[in-house]
Structure formats: C-alpha cells, structure tokens
Amino acid sequence: MSTERSEIPSSVRDLAEKSVEQARGAVGTLLDAARKASETIQATTKTGETPAGEAVARGFGYAQENISAIFDFAQKLVKAPDLKEAARLQSDFVRDQAEVMSKQVEELRELSKPKS
Numbered sequence: 001m002s003t004e005r006s007e008i009p010s011s012v013r014d015l016a017e018k019s020v021e022q023a024r025g026a027v028g029t030l031l032d033a034a035r036k037a038s039e040t041i042q043a044t045t046k047t048g049e050t051p052a053g054e055a056v057a058r059g060f061g062y063a064q065e066n067i068s069a070i071f072d073f074a075q076k077l078v079k080a081p082d083l084k085e086a087a088r089l090q091s092d093f094v095r096d097q098a099e100v101m102s103k104q105v106e107e108l109r110e111l112s113k114p115k116s
Contacts, residue, residue, distance in 0.1 A: 020075055042056065073093040
C-alpha cells in the first residue's frame with residue numbers, strides 16, 4: 001500500500017479559487033436581486049407582515065446563510081493540500097450543513113403553524 005499523498009497542483013487550486021470567488025459574486029448579485037424583487041412584491045401586495053411573508057423573508061435569509069456556507073466550504077476545499085484533507089472537509093461540511101438545515105426546517109415549520 002502506498003503512503004504517497006495525492007497532492008493537488010497549486011495551479012489547479014489557484015484557478016479553482018478564482019472561479020469560486022467569481023461564482024460567489026455572481027450568486028450574491030442574483031440573490032440580492034431576488035430579495036429586492038420579493039420585497040417589492042410584498043410591499044405592493046402588503047403581504048410582508050403576514051406569516052407567509054415572514055416565511056419568505058426567513059427563507060431568503062436561510063438561502064443566503066446556506067450559500068455563504070457553501071462558498072466558504074468551496075474556498076477551504078480548493079486550498080486543501082491533498083485528497084485526504086478534501087475528503088475530511090467534505091465530511092465536516094455535510095455534517096454541519098445537515099444540522100443547520102434541520103434547524104432551519106424546524107423554524108420554518110414553527111412559522112407555518114396557525115397562531116391561536
């Protein structure tokens with residue numbers, strides 16, 4: 001069995017890092033535009049203060065948090081010196097995001113319950 005590390009060339013990591021930064025900017029711009037459109041629609045229809053409006057606003061917040069976590073993970077991943085570290089980062093990310101998303105779903109579930 002070989003103990004040789006599967007190293008990722010620095011040129012590949014540099015290119016990947018630049019791509020992640022560009023993608024983060026593009027997705028951020030898209031998410032900002034979607035949030036503004038939603039806020040305009042809610043203001044026009046006066047639904048912003050309703051439970052549905054609150055759920056939409058909370059959903060945008062969650063989306064932004066999750067997307068940020070994905071890009072943070074991607075930046076760590078492209079800096080991983082080898083495949084073993086990349087696999088560890090992936091495992092940690094999946095575990096952490098499963099926990100975060102479970103909490104988010106529970107909070108949205110609470111928002112959707114009828115108020116008595």
